[in-house]
Amino acid sequence: MEKVNLQAKFDAIHDHWVPRVVGELNGQHVKVAKIQGEYVWHHHADEDEMFLVNAGQLVLELPDRKVTLGPGEFFVVPRGVEHRPIAKEVVEVVLFEPATTRNTGQVENDYTIEAEDLERI
């Protein structure tokens, strides 16, 4: 049990779209990721997913609208809802979600990392 400094975790990340686990509680994971570019449309059938922005501007495309998040803003994508994160410039994002959550949801592609294979930093 050590405290976690979010910025220090982000500063240690030098790739994009690879979530890493920085905390665990009640079957949930706290993850951090740097992202840039357009992700893939996907959903998580059984998991609500929270996006909290640490730095940058994150656009969450949803079926009926776009939500733009800046630092200190969060949004919860309910289970089953299709979404696509987009980051024109690099975004640092904190994710809260069940430990079972696969990053690309029902989609399998080059970004996919199985939940049990996520790195802890």
Next chain:
Amino acid sequence: MEKVNLQAKFDAIHDHWVPRVVGELNGQHVKVAKIQGEYVWHHHADEDEMFLVNAGQLVLELPDRKVTLGPGEFFVVPRGVEHRPIAKEVVEVVLFEPATTRNTGQVENDYTIEAEDLERI
């Protein structure tokens, strides 16, 4: 489903030690509170509790040590572990914990608010 700006939520709070719900996902609550002073020693038998500091310096007293958290730092107090938050100056803290969590754990005192009575802002 709207995005949440954490600072705007904190700015709307004018009391201390009263957690308010600002998000809900997977049976968990995201809460915000302003705190100042010394809380009561307590534990949560069945809930891990995450403290993420938005502003100020939070001291978490634990049975064997003290953890000091500044902005952007978090700590998870595991279920069953006694703890006491202390804030010399006002601290803005985000809490992430099961929706069942009672703020004073097993202790009942003037601070106690039952989980189902928490205000949503």
